[in-house]
Amino acid sequence: MNSKLHTSLFMLLTGTISFSSFASTDPLIGKWKTIDDRTGYSLSDVIIQKDKNNHYSATIIDVRAVPGAYQNTVCEKCIGANKNKPLIGMTMLSGLTLHPDKNNEFIDGTFLDPVTGQQYPARARLGNHGKHLIIRGSKDGSAVGRNITWVKN
Numbered sequence: 001m002n003s004k005l006h007t008s009l010f011m012l013l014t015g016t017i018s019f020s021s022f023a024s025t026d027p028l029i030g031k032w033k034t035i036d037d038r039t040g041y042s043l044s045d046v047i048i049q050k051d052k053n054n055h056y057s058a059t060i061i062d063v064r065a066v067p068g069a070y071q072n073t074v075c076e077k078c079i080g081a082n083k084n085k086p087l088i089g090m091t092m093l094s095g096l097t098l099h100p101d102k103n104n105e106f107i108d109g110t111f112l113d114p115v116t117g118q119q120y121p122a123r124a125r126l127g128n129h130g131k132h133l134i135i136r137g138s139k140d141g142s143a144v145g146r147n148i149t150w151v152k153n
Contacts, residue, residue, distance in 0.1 A: 027130040028056055028106070032150040034092075036115075041066045043115070045153065046092055056106065058093035060114070077117030087114055093135065096124060104130075111137040111148075120145065 034044045045062040065071040074084045082090065096109030104126040111122035120137030127134055131152050138145025 026050060027126055027152075028133070031061075031153040032058070032133060033153055035149045035151060036066070037146060037148050039066050042151075044087070044092075046150070048093070054097060056093070056096040056109070057091050060087050060090050060092055063087045072115075075112075075114050075117060078112070078114070079117060082112070082117075090114065093122065093124075096122065109135075111135060113137070113146075 028048050029050055030048060032046050032048060033042045034046060035041070036043050041064070043064055043066070044060050046058040047061050048056055048058045050056050063071070063073065072087065074086055075082050075090060076084060078085065090112070092112050092114065094110050094112075096106045099105040099107050102125075106124040109122040109124065111120045112118075113120070120139060122135055122137045124133055124135045126132070133150040133152070135148045135150065136145060137148065
């Protein structure tokens with residue numbers, strides 16, 4: 001009887017630990033498929049990671065062309081250090097931090113659009129129960145800008 005109680009307690013404790021570690025998993029970290037807001041096609045896959053300072057960054061791990069379009073493999077329109085650098089391995093989103101008052105919102109990032117070579121201040125929010133990341137990039141923080149949606153893989 002005593003061994004059944006120990007077994008039950010062990011199973012309950014193991015299940016609780018497993019659930020709590022699953023529940024605390026950071027929803028932003030992992031592989032995402034980028035969706036081009038102009039064409040609706042997926043142009044790349046990225047991996048989002050978090051550094052020791054709790055800043056998120058996204059690195060390109062795969063690129064695709066819109067059907068019938070030129071397959072760009074380097075950042076031809078980028079300026080500075082990213083000019084003509086390979087897209088695979090390039091950081092597309094950097095410096096994003098969790099909003100101090102809103103659990104599913106992120107602020108203070110920089111977004112690099114590898115199609116245009118432009119960099120934008122960026123913020124983001126998780127939607128669709130953490131399956132979508134909506135990134136907002138605008139030059140001056142105004143209403144004029146772009147919304148880009150990434151889908152969690």
